[in-house]
Amino acid sequence: MDQGNQLFTLALGLIPPWAVDEVQFTAEEKRLDLHVNFPRGSQFPCRVCDQDCPVYDTQEKVWRHLDFFQHAAYLHARVPRVQCPEHWVHLVPVPWAREGSGFTLLFEALVMAIVREMPVLTVARLIRETDQRLWRVIEHYVARAREAAVLSEVHAIGVDETSSRRGHDYISLFVDLEAKRLVFATPGKDAKTFEQFAKDLQAHGGSADTITELSMDLSPAFQKGAAEHPPNAQITFDRFHLMKLINEAVDAVRKGEVYSQPDLKKSRWLWLKNPGKLSAKQNAKLQELLKLQNLKTAQAYQFRLTFQEIFTIQNRHHGAVLLKAWIENAKASGLPPLVKVAYTLINHWDGVLRWFESQITNGILEGFNSLLQSAKAKARGYRTHKNFINMAYLILGKLDLRLPT
Ligand SMILES: [Zn+2]
Numbered sequence: 001m002d003q004g005n006q007l008f009t010l011a012l013g014l015i016p017p018w019a020v021d022e023v024q025f026t027a028e029e030k031r032l033d034l035h036v037n038f039p040r041g042s043q044f045p046c047r048v049c050d051q052d053c054p055v056y057d058t059q060e061k062v063w064r065h066l067d068f069f070q071h072a073a074y075l076h077a078r079v080p081r082v083q084c085p086e087h088w089v090h091l092v093p094v095p096w097a098r099e100g101s102g103f104t105l106l107f108e109a110l111v112m113a114i115v116r117e118m119p120v121l122t123v124a125r126l127i128r129e130t131d132q133r134l135w136r137v138i139e140h141y142v143a144r145a146r147e148a149a150v151l152s153e154v155h156a157i158g159v160d161e162t163s164s165r166r167g168h169d170y171i172s173l174f175v176d177l178e179a180k181r182l183v184f185a186t187p188g189k190d191a192k193t194f195e196q197f198a199k200d201l202q203a204h205g206g207s208a209d210t211i212t213e214l215s216m217d218l219s220p221a222f223q224k225g226a227a228e229h230p231p232n233a234q235i236t237f238d239r240f241h242l243m244k245l246i247n248e249a250v251d252a253v254r255k256g257e258v259y260s261q262p263d264l265k266k267s268r269w270l271w272l273k274n275p276g277k278l279s280a281k282q283n284a285k286l287q288e289l290l291k292l293q294n295l296k297t298a299q300a301y302q303f304r305l306t307f308q309e310i311f312t313i314q315n316r317h318h319g320a321v322l323l324k325a326w327i328e329n330a331k332a333s334g335l336p337p338l339v340k341v342a343y344t345l346i347n348h349w350d351g352v353l354r355w356f357e358s359q360i361t362n363g364i365l366e367g368f369n370s371l372l373q374s375a376k377a378k379a380r381g382y383r384t385h386k387n388f389i390n391m392a393y394l395i396l397g398k399l400d401l402r403l404p405t
Helices: 003-011 105-114 120-126 131-148 192-203 220-228 239-257 268-272 280-290 296-310 316-331 336-347 349-353 363-378 385-396
Strands: 019-026 031-037 043-045 052-068 071-084 088-091 156-163 170-176 181-187 213-216 234-237
Touching (some): 003 019, 043 071, 156 363, 170 363, 170 385, 181 192, 181 385, 213 220, 234 349, 239 336, 280 296, 296 336, 336 349
Parallel strands (some): 031 071
Antiparallel strands (some): 052 071, 071 088, 156 170
């Protein structure tokens, strides 16, 4: 064998009967074409029974391979079809590429490694391919890894929606709170998403029956979905979402008071941020405002701080007593936005109280959401839900992609 050909045969990791038998190097086009061949008379195993069979005929194919020093490299081969006495004539698999792909396995491994870090369209431009071709590679590996994923050990789930495109277009995310990974994503944010999640669990060796804890917001659609699937789960209403309700109430009180107290103008964040997160200047301004007599906003703010304090207690009985007192005080406060929150808490009492036992929140989902949204922004959006969901699994699914190395 020619020494150059032998070198490329080794570099490609080819094993007999496959070997490089011709190398074409086109400097002007910055292109390298490697021709892979097998000796006349070689036999290949039947893909069904593994028995060595004679070659029936061949088909010319070409695959894009990793660049060699800025030269786009292509692998060419006549792929044999074998004739098995039992399983008739069929194409044999080649060791360097999966069936139907125009890329070698190593090229695909490189693609999968960089699309986690870089928008797909950017990668496509960089390697001079269309993004559609890359999305097909991503879809293949994500689908294969998800097929193999076992979800029988999932017990605690957090659910939330994330916006997938502009306006009111959502994807619901189901996250394993213990393993801290995305286990299911689906378009929409209605009750049906829970049914789809239950089906998907079943398809992966799990069961909706084994889900015992569920963390989510107060969305009526989610509550309706969760009431049916999973049947045994106890719902914890996420305390960050509860805090959001209270913050909105505090701000509503402030807005109602700003006409009679112009000092409250531009003070929105002073009341909503945690005291420890305020700058010295902001804190000084807040202390100034708190000195004003009979300020309703200050009263609402006090309710906010107390609520937050209650949600650090890790005892159900103790928490329930304090929360009931909070609700009674809020109802008697004469501040309509807080009265409204008090009734919301009463109407969702079991799920609100559940936190004192389960201690679960959607904290992980908040982080996941921001990772997804930043990837989406860098990519300037995803053309389809499917692309968005595949990227979500890739970034947050802790999938075993089993890539060739
Ligand atoms: Zn056979």
